[in-house]
Amino acid sequence: MRGQTGGGQCGARCDAGAGAAAAAPQRKIIHIDMDAFYASVEQRDDPALRGKPVAVGGARARGVVAAASYEARKFGVRSAMPSVTALRKCPELIFVKPRFEVYKQVSLQIRTIFSDYTPIIEPLSLDEAYLDVTENLKGIESATRIAEEIRAEIRVQTGLTASAGVSYNKFLAKLASDFRKPDGLYVIPPRMGAAFVEALDVGRFHGIGPATTAKMNRLGIRTGLDLRAQSLQFLSAHFGKSGPYYYWIARGVDERPVRADRRRKSLGAETTFAEDIFDFETARAGFGPIIDKVWSACERAGIRGRTVTVKVKYADFRQITRARSAPAAILARRQFAEIALALLGSVFPARTGIRLLGVSLSSLEDRRQEPEGQLQLGF
Structure with a gap:
């Protein structure tokens, strides 16, 4: 076995409510x-x-x-x-x-x-799960x-x-699974949680992407220890709604439950073209098969959605999205295509060539009234 095991209490919050958390079984x-x-x-x-x-x-x-x-x-x-x-x-x-x-x-x-x-x-996804x-x-x-x-x-x-991470919360379990890859197992027990986090670069934290890492680095935050040194007020001011999440994970605390009823949030498709596209008619011709692919997937899954999002990536790799929500679920391909094409039209005339187009449908709902498990795409 790779990794370590141990007991003790999870890195506990020091605010009101810590007593209730301590009374709960260790996850x-x-x-x-x-x-x-x-x-x-x-x-x-x-x-x-x-x-x-x-x-x-x-x-x-x-x-x-x-x-x-x-x-x-x-x-x-x-x-x-x-x-x-x-x-x-x-x-x-x-x-x-x-x-x-x-x-x-x-x-x-x-x-x-x-x-x-x-x-x-x-x-x-197909290859990972909590x-x-x-x-x-x-x-x-x-x-x-x-x-x-x-x-x-x-x-x-x-x-x-497969690699596995074992811990008392999702954040640390995810970090642990990366720690001994490939074909490894690592365990972060409660007594190790806060110390394990403080030694890592923030760029390795699940939920902190390259852009946020760069922003944190500019603020002098490079490690978990640096992140833990920041106040909740400071992190909320600079990172908005994500501030409290960053505050607590820096202390090894993550109270998110494993959700067995997790559903797919969106369904989409995209295509990278062999040559850059400059005019709307060419884009429209290439967009049709993408629309068909997404709508066919919705038909097979028995789901519909309200929000259409169009993704455009330019030749210089700059990327934009345009979205529109219908008042109710979109039930027909024609309506889906009309909204998608209207969004696509809004980016023309294009200042530079377009290399990729994509479209997705979100705010999904089950139209077949079948059990939740049948909608689950992934494992």
């Missing part, structure tokens, strides 16, 4: 993250790819890396990286077309393994032992490896 949260999931599935299914730098995605000039094997990551290849950049970093990189149906099937296998231990599963095992179906007291069993079962049933 046991596991974060499971599959290692280079898409690329690992491809290497599993094609022995010729094993041990070689692999990227799942398109090799064309406008292609993007969807996932990279660990062999490719050694060269600096990362997901969401333009394919031309990836090839420049790793000339021997092998591109493989994604097989999302296969990835979904494997993901369902993994979800079944999780459900043997707990019904409280919050999928984040599990609350405070009270589990097998009556196992040790969350670390459960994580070990799940990782072993995933290896046996799928031939793939």
